[in-house]
Amino acid sequence: METPRVSRQILVVEDSTEVRRAVVQALEMEHYTVHQAEHGRAALKKLEAMTPDLILSDINMPLMNGIEFYKELRKNPSWTPIPFIFITANDSPEDIQAGRELGVEDYLIKPIDYDDLLKIVDARLARTKNVEVAHIGKAYLETVTVLANTIEGRDPYTHGHVSRVVYYARSLALAIGWEEEHLRVLEIGALLHDIGKIIVPDRILNKTGPLSDEEWTLMKQHPQAGAKILQGVSHLRDAIPYICYHHERWDGSGYPQRLSGKNIPIEGRLLALADVYDALTTKRPYHPARPKEEVISFLHYYTGKQFDPELVPVFIQMVRSQVA
Numbered sequence: 464m465e466t467p468r469v470s471r472q473i474l475v476v477e478d479s480t481e482v483r484r485a486v487v488q489a490l491e492m493e494h495y496t497v498h499q500a501e502h503g504r505a506a507l508k509k510l511e512a513m514t515p516d517l518i519l520s521d522i523n524m525p526l527m528n529g530i531e532f533y534k535e536l537r538k539n540p541s542w543t544p545i546p547f548i549f550i551t552a553n554d555s556p557e558d559i560q561a562g563r564e565l566g567v568e569d570y571l572i573k574p575i576d577y578d579d580l581l582k583i584v585d586a587r588l589a590r591t592k593n594v595e596v597a598h599i600g601k602a603y604l605e606t607v608t609v610l611a612n613t614i615e616g617r618d619p620y621t622h623g624h625v626s627r628v629v630y631y632a633r634s635l636a637l638a639i640g641w642e643e644e645h646l647r648v649l650e651i652g653a654l655l656h657d658i659g660k661i662i663v664p665d666r667i668l669n670k671t672g673p674l675s676d677e678e679w680t681l682m683k684q685h686p687q688a689g690a691k692i693l694q695g696v697s698h699l700r701d702a703i704p705y706i707c708y709h710h711e712r713w714d715g716s717g718y719p720q721r722l723s724g725k726n727i728p729i730e731g732r733l734l735a736l737a738d739v740y741d742a743l744t745t746k747r748p749y750h751p752a753r754p755k756e757e758v759i760s761f762l763h764y765y766t767g768k769q770f771d772p773e774l775v776p777v778f779i780q781m782v783r784s785q786v787a
Contacts, residue, residue, distance in 0.1 A: 465639075465729045471588055472496045472513065476506040476520040476532065477550065482575070486519065489577045490584070503532025510542060514697055517588055519571070521550045544697075546587050550575070624741055629653040631737035631782070635774065638781050649730070652705025656734055659689025659706065683718045686710055704730035709738055712769045732771040736762070736778045739769075755782065 477483040500506035502524040522529035548569040689706040708731025715723030
């Protein structure tokens with residue numbers, strides 16, 4: 464069964480156009496998102512607009528070499544955690560020694576063996592992921608939960624919605640065989656799926672009648688608003704697909720991007736089921752709570768229209784197996 468597609472961002476800093484192009488091509492073939500800079504000064508400029516998951520940098524470059532670039536990078540606390548790999552010529556042991564004195568342990572030697580490149584990059588990102596997992600412990604999740612409950616607290620009719628969506632989404636993910644790594648990110652995405660509603664006034668959130676066109680236009684901005692909030696938080700970035708795509712519909716009639724079918728990331732398709740099921744089975748200002756079997760009939764009817772036809776039967780089996 465399908466699992467989330469996580470695209471890691473890598474910044475390649477190399478003055479040789481030929482070498483840079485070859486490295487970028489090798490990484491992109493492995494589905495990494497690659498950014499490029501021709502020297503350290505250009506790389507620092509790139510970092511003002513994005514935060515990569517890893518940096519590959521040549522040592523010998525004009526304007527600002529790799530050692531100088533690394534030293535500048537570590538002066539900024541927000542860039543300090545970015546893992547760093549040096550690229551060096553095979554006749555430069557002094558470069559390796561200089562890098563090790565700065566704390567850099569990972570190197571690629573020119574001419575680059577591209578199998579080695581991918582192994583080193585994969586291993587370095589895996590080590591970094593283990594550190595991130597340590598950060599996303601109980602205390603971290605509790606902090607995210609407090610934030611989610613603060614957002615939810617603006618609407619008394621949705622009390623408990625966030626925790627139930629987490630439960631339904633996690634149960635569905637387990638049913639389709641997701642690994643623990645994906646479940647941790649799912650919990651954060653489900654907890655924060657409506658964080659973008661911070662831009663929506665209370666009068667709209669709590670309105671008992673139909674929304675006006677103007678109000679509905681504002682409401683439909685909340686997925687992208689939520690994604691923008693998380694974009695600046697590196698440890699939460701993997702959760703963005705849950706926030707941004709849970710209102711897309713299988714037939715392409717959803718929002719914000721009107722994606723359809725499997726062009727909608729699996730995170731959005733999965734969360735859409737959990738979100739809608741809970742919304743319909745609980746009391747809201749605009750409708751009473753509906754019985755489980757009535758909502759299951761609704762899911763059946765909208766299979767292949769609103770919902771992923773592969774996920775719906777698994778979800779229905781899952782909720783039917785739960786104690787009423």
